[in-house]
């Protein structure tokens with residue numbers, strides 16, 4: 001009996017190992033390689049992990065001079081695209097020397113250098129200023145073929161900016177006033193836009209990569225545990241009590257689905273707690289509260305195993321009502337929170353539609369089974385009433 005619930009576990013392990021393989025960096029797009037080569041930036045190229053950005057550079061072997069090209073999409077009538085270097089120990093926004101290209105509402109493009117400080121993060125006005133990096137040939141371009149906004153520059157780096165531990169950050173924002181860029185969004189994409197890059201060898205260290213992978217694992221475990229196995233267990237408990245399985249089997253199946261589901265979901269929940277703890281930039285209040293609610297009350301449901309009153313106990317009926325009601329309420333909260341999590345993660349749309357498909361599949365199975373249960377109920381009732389009462393009042397079972 002246990003096989004039916006072990007299969008999903010194997011599937012999940014497979015998916016997780018596949019996603020960890022795909023976490024390695026992808027090459028730059030052909031189009032980006034082409035337009036940057038036209039500007040004589042012909043060196044290594046990296047497709048960055050966030051905001052759909054790409055970065056290419058030329059490094060001159062004997063100097064601290066580099067040519068860079070940074071491209072990103074900006075799908076709005078106005079806004080800004082920024083790229084910068086940070087002389088500090090970690091790549092982060094504060095302390096970045098940035099090149100910010102602004103798209104004005106009338107469509108014209110301007111670019112300037114900006115010194116990003118702690119005050120910027122406190123939302124003080126950010127205006128163009130000198131930076132301690134030499135900047136030549138600064139350009140901000142729109143490439144209509146690939147709908148990219150591209151920053152080009154030749155940089156002369158002081159010794160504090162180590163070429164082999166080059167900390168760079170990038171960002172896209174949708175509000176600007178004149179030459180002043182305004183606060184960018186703070187989705188996971190926006191706060192993950194940091195990287196330490198070895199400009200000499202081309203290898204990179206993404207602080208966020210490990211964490212991004214864990215987020216995917218967190219999502220898969222929760223969708224599989226809370227979102228799939230628990231509902232399947234409920235369907236089994238509701239519709240298979242007497243048919244087609246032997247009496248005891250439904251209970252074993254129900255319990256094994258709930259235990260495996262609870263185990264996977266709890267692992268996902270713990271990873272989620274760790275992720276929440278590790279990220280100082282943001283917190284997702286609703287997602288977290290719902291998660292704690294789900295964990296607390298499914299735990300209570302699991303205790304049901306131990307606290308189940310005896311069959312003839314007078315509380316048994318109330319206990320059943322409570323167990324069932326809480327179970328259905330939990331299923332609703334769980335799917336709400338899965339949509340919440342998908343909205344935060346903003347992965348490809350396949351996640352959302354995949355989950356909608358899964359929900360639809362489970363719901364339609366439940367509907368079909370519900371229909372059959374009612375049919376059976378009415379058939380039996382009508383058979384009974386027709387066998388006992390057909391002689392007395394001939395036409396009563398017509399309606400069923």
Ligand code: HEM
Nearest residue numbers: 082084092093098121123169171181182183186191193281
């Ligand atoms: C225009 C004014 C800006 C304001 C008011 C601003 C504000 C902020 C705030 C408040 C956060 C923290 C997010 C959170 O805790 O939820 C943040 C993060 C971040 N910002 Fe900005 N920002 C600005 C411009 C920029 C620019 C120009 C860049 C890139 C060159 C940038 C790159 C980043 C990055 C990479 C993070 C995440 C990592 C970190 O916090 O250090 N920001 N920003």
Ligand SMILES: *[C@@H]1O[C@H](CO)[C@@H](O)[C@H](O)[C@H]1NC(C)=O
Nearest residue numbers: 036037038039040041137152
């Ligand atoms: C690229 O380099 C070639 C040869 O050095 C030069 O003729 C051309 O003007 C350069 N193009 C740009 C956009 O700098």
Ligand SMILES: *[C@@H]1O[C@H](CO)[C@@H](O)[C@H](O)[C@H]1NC(C)=O
Nearest residue numbers: 060061062063064065066156
């Ligand atoms: C690199 O070395 C060559 C010859 O040694 C020299 O002419 C050139 O100026 C140097 N470039 C830089 C950026 O130092």
Ligand SMILES: *[C@@H]1O[C@H](CO)[C@@H](O)[C@H](O)[C@H]1NC(C)=O
Nearest residue numbers: 104105106107108109177178
């Ligand atoms: C667009 O607006 C800016 C000011 O916001 C102005 O400096 C610039 O000249 C305008 N460009 C065009 C093409 O009208």
Ligand SMILES: *[C@@H]1O[C@H](CO)[C@@H](O)[C@H](O)[C@H]1NC(C)=O
Nearest residue numbers: 095115116117118130131132
């Ligand atoms: C830029 O800001 C940093 C502090 O983040 C400061 O130490 C540095 O002197 C500033 N640079 C310029 C050119 O103002």
